[in-house]
Amino acid sequence: MSARDGIxxxxxxxxxxxxxxxxxxxxxxxxxxxxxxxxxxxxxVLERIERARRRRPRVREQRVTLAHGAGGKATQTLIEAVFVxxxxxxxxxxxxxxxxxxxxxxxxxxxxxxxxxxxxxxxxGDIGDLAVNGTVNDLAVCxxxxxxxxxxxxxxxxxxxxxxxxxxxxxxxxxxAAGVTIVTGDTKxxxxxxxxxxxxxxxxxxxxxxxxxxxxxxxxxxxxxxxSGPIGDHGVTVMLARGELDIEADxxxxxxxxxxxxxxxxxxxxxxARVLRDATRGGVATILNEIATASQGAIVVDEAAVPVREExxxxxxxxxxxxxxxxxxxxxxxxxxPSRTEAVMTALRAHPLGEGAAxxxxxxxxxxxxxxxxxxxxxxxxxxxxxxxxxxxxC
Amino acid sequence: xxxxxxxxxADTARALAARIAELCVPGRRYxxxxxxxxxxxxxxxxxxxDHLPESIRLVHGPGCPVCVLPMGxxxxxxxxxxxxxxxxxxxxDMMRVPGGDGSFFDAKAAGADIRMVYSPLDALKIxxxxxxxxxxxxxxxxxxxxxxxxxxxxxxAREGLENxxxxxxxxxxxxxxxxxxxxxxxxxxxxxxxxxxxxxxxCRPYEFIAARHGKPLVTAGFEPLDILQSVYQLMRQLHDGRxxxxxxxxxxxxxxxxxxxxxxxxxxxELRPYFEWRGLGFISQSAMxxxxxxxRFDAERVFAVPGVRVADPKAxxxxxxxxxxxxxxxCKVFGTACTPETPIGTCMVSSEGxxxxxxxxxxxxxxxxxxxxxxxxxxxxxxxxR
Numbered sequence: 001m002s003a004r005d006g007i008x009x010x011x012x013x014x015x016x017x018x019x020x021x022x023x024x025x026x027x028x029x030x031x032x033x034x035x036x037x038x039x040x041x042x043x044x045v046l047e048r049i050e051r052a053r054r055r056r057p058r059v060r061e062q063r064v065t066l067a068h069g070a071g072g073k074a075t076q077t078l079i080e081a082v083f084v085x086x087x088x089x090x091x092x093x094x095x096x097x098x099x100x101x102x103x104x105x106x107x108x109x110x111x112x113x114x115x116x117x118x119x120x121x122x123x124x125g126d127i128g129d130l131a132v133n134g135t136v137n138d139l140a141v142c143x144x145x146x147x148x149x150x151x152x153x154x155x156x157x158x159x160x161x162x163x164x165x166x167x168x169x170x171x172x173x174x175x176x177a178a179g180v181t182i183v184t185g186d187t188k189x190x191x192x193x194x195x196x197x198x199x200x201x202x203x204x205x206x207x208x209x210x211x212x213x214x215x216x217x218x219x220x221x222x223x224x225x226x227x228s229g230p231i232g233d234h235g236v237t238v239m240l241a242r243g244e245l246d247i248e249a250d251x252x253x254x255x256x257x258x259x260x261x262x263x264x265x266x267x268x269x270x271x272x273a274r275v276l277r278d279a280t281r282g283g284v285a286t287i288l289n290e291i292a293t294a295s296q297g298a299i300v301v302d303e304a305a306v307p308v309r310e311e312x313x314x315x316x317x318x319x320x321x322x323x324x325x326x327x328x329x330x331x332x333x334x335x336x337x338p339s340r341t342e343a344v345m346t347a348l349r350a351h352p353l354g355e356g357a358a359x360x361x362x363x364x365x366x367x368x369x370x371x372x373x374x375x376x377x378x379x380x381x382x383x384x385x386x387x388x389x390x391x392x393x394x395c
Numbered sequence: 396x397x398x399x400x401x402x403x404x405a406d407t408a409r410a411l412a413a414r415i416a417e418l419c420v421p422g423r424r425y426x427x428x429x430x431x432x433x434x435x436x437x438x439x440x441x442x443x444x445d446h447l448p449e450s451i452r453l454v455h456g457p458g459c460p461v462c463v464l465p466m467g468x469x470x471x472x473x474x475x476x477x478x479x480x481x482x483x484x485x486x487x488d489m490m491r492v493p494g495g496d497g498s499f500f501d502a503k504a505a506g507a508d509i510r511m512v513y514s515p516l517d518a519l520k521i522x523x524x525x526x527x528x529x530x531x532x533x534x535x536x537x538x539x540x541x542x543x544x545x546x547x548x549x550x551x552a553r554e555g556l557e558n559x560x561x562x563x564x565x566x567x568x569x570x571x572x573x574x575x576x577x578x579x580x581x582x583x584x585x586x587x588x589x590x591x592x593x594x595x596x597x598c599r600p601y602e603f604i605a606a607r608h609g610k611p612l613v614t615a616g617f618e619p620l621d622i623l624q625s626v627y628q629l630m631r632q633l634h635d636g637r638x639x640x641x642x643x644x645x646x647x648x649x650x651x652x653x654x655x656x657x658x659x660x661x662x663x664x665e666l667r668p669y670f671e672w673r674g675l676g677f678i679s680q681s682a683m684x685x686x687x688x689x690x691r692f693d694a695e696r697v698f699a700v701p702g703v704r705v706a707d708p709k710a711x712x713x714x715x716x717x718x719x720x721x722x723x724x725x726c727k728v729f730g731t732a733c734t735p736e737t738p739i740g741t742c743m744v745s746s747e748g749x750x751x752x753x754x755x756x757x758x759x760x761x762x763x764x765x766x767x768x769x770x771x772x773x774x775x776x777x778x779x780x781r
Binding site: 020021022023024025026027029030032033042043045046048049052060061062063064065066067073074077221224225244245298300302305310313314317322359360361362364365366367370372373374375376377378379380381382384387 | 396399403404405408409439440441442443444445446466467470491493494495496497500501503504505513517619703704705706707708709710722724725728729730731732733734735736737739754755756757758759760761763764767768769770772
């Protein structure tokens with residue numbers, strides 16, 4: 001099957017049907033950056049790239065694609081270029097998991113989240129407890145005690161009432177476990193084919209009783225970076241539950257309310273608490289990138305210290321995806337002052353959800369705004385925001 | 396993880412690195428090309444270059460199937476997907492590959508029925524389930540994936556399915572390596588041979604590289620220690636004054652390849668006279684098409700394919716990067732006009748491409764990091780989970 005001839009460049013005119021076009025978008029992109037001097041040193045090029053990355057993001061696509069919902073770079077670009085642009089205000093611009101607002105003397109946290117998981121029922125949970133825990137956790141990582149939730153349902157014509165009851169019962173159980181009440185709601189039904197069974201949106205408010213203010217920008221060099229347990233369980237469980245991959249693994253979703261866990265961390269950290277985040281869509285890697293960008297620190301992660309279950313690692317390896325990007329639904333990422341590391345670890349490990357907690361890295365000062373991974377193999381690399389979907393690779 | 400962690404052990408890597416360093420002749424520089432994109436990915440993902448002496452440079456070759464797909468073929472596929480009643484199916488990596496007017500993701504958002512599959516057999520399942528639709532499989536890849544496409548066509552023929560076809564874009568590795576060897580700017584001291592392709596074609600087809608071009612080649616596995624070991628074997632050959640084809644990946648690659656897989660490819664496909672590669676241009680006899688006998692499963696015969704050619708922007712220097720003449724960061728548009736979100740050239744498309752791997756994993760100053768605050772974390776002990 002080997003070819004005898006070598007390369008035959010420059011056959012453009014005789015080959016194909018003679019139709020040759022230019023890629024308009026590509027020419028435009030080149031023209032936008034034209035005039036850039038041809039830099040000779042790698043350092044200069046790296047600086048130019050960081051400058052380009054700091055520019056206000058632009059949405060190039062004419063339509064929404066699935067990548068816009070994957071939690072990576074495209075999602076961030078869409079949010080910043082469309083929503084932040086339209087709604088601009090100081091609270092929203094912080095882009096935390098929830099909003100911290102003040103009403104009179106009351107320090108509140110407010111958040112919302114929509115759930116479109118498929119399948120609706122999966123090992124370890126379903127769309128119902130996911131919807132409650134997701135909003136509870138967003139409030140918890142704002143440093144708030146979750147109080148009241150709303151629930152909105154978009155149902156597809158033909159969806160079995162028995163399944164709806166099952167979802168509702170699961171929500172009720174999750175709310176009771178988290179100590180919140182679902183106090184208001186909304187129901188809409190759309191024609192068959194216009195939704196995928198059942199979509200749920202929850203919103204929630206909580207009260208911030210501690211004086212601490214948490215934000216991704218507060219991380220500073222020397223701080224410790226902690227995760228509360230093994231990562232990637234939820235994402236891998238759901239991917240396998242879809243049944244498209246013909247892989248079986250003994251793994252269940254980690255969906256759980258983290259209000260107690262978060263409170264424990266905050267009590268142990270005191271004024272040394274800097275950032276708390278719920279590592280959902282986009283996984284731990286996405287959170288760490290947000291922290292690095294906001295704080296302009298370097299987040300340095302030790303790969304060997306990152307807890308990942310054997311089953312999750314195996315499935316991720318087969319699919320060619322990195323567990324660092326896989327969603328969790330009951331894991332928090334904490335950045336704390338190094339003097340509080342041991343106290344926080346003790347508090348985490350005292351709670352059933354935090355038994356597998358680990359210090360996975362620290363905040364450094366260089367290179368600013370990047371997440372570096374010291375690989376278990378002994379090398380160093382960047383952990384960047386994911387571009388597009390975390391799709392399985394073919395070879 | 397069993398059978399994986401053994402191939403990623405840092406202490407073994409350090410020991411091997413020391414032996415590689417001993418083989419370096421002071422003042423001499425070495426450049427080895429890893430042909431396969433899977434190797435490029437491993438090298439960056441594990442930070443393998445930190446183990447190599449500065450005098451050894453790894454050059455990232457053209458072996459990433461989605462990277463080398465010209466924009467015109469993407470446009471052709473999107474045109475097929477736009478025909479009435481068509482369901483286009485493709486591997487996940489194909490979804491973001493840009494054409495002249497956007498990617499599969501964009502076409503899907505605009506209304507085309509494009510579905511991700513994990514195997515061509517899944518596409519066949521869709522065809523059985525939708526007899527009223529015309530299901531097309533976007534077949535891409537080197538000899539690694541060609542046998543599964545061919546098997547699927549044979550099965551469709553056996554079942555008498557009439558609504559299934561493949562849009563064949565399979566390419567072959569040897570002509571691409573030849574194109575690089577024939578390039579006047581070639582500055583390579585040896586090759587890391589593609590592991591997965593070699594499970595099908597074996598190691599014999601590489602013998603001309605050592606015999607006629609005087610470059611040693613070691614067929615390498617995909618774990619970081621495989622690659623480090625293969626670099627060691629190349630250095631050993633140079634040190635001993637040998638120039639041979641060696642098989643480091645013998646736990647998977649049979650020297651003579653997989654005869655059955657080759658037969659299946661040969662039954663269904665034949666070489667095209669020429670095919671366009673992004674960044675490398677037209678290479679004769681470098682790709683496969685469906686044979687006449689299976690014409691009814693060939694999307695190029697079933698549909699009116701426009702046969703579009705889309706020119707790469709002039710600023711794009713992928714050809715030079717693929718041949719190792721330029722480092723990714725030396726390209727004029729690297730990281731500004733050309734990024735993983737809006738890849739202009741082939742090497743930025745998938746994480747197996749040289750530029751995307753460098754952008755995603757290696758975009759930092761190693762010298763500054765070594766000197767700075769990025770040392771190991773106090774208290775960060777390796778974890779053991781049950």
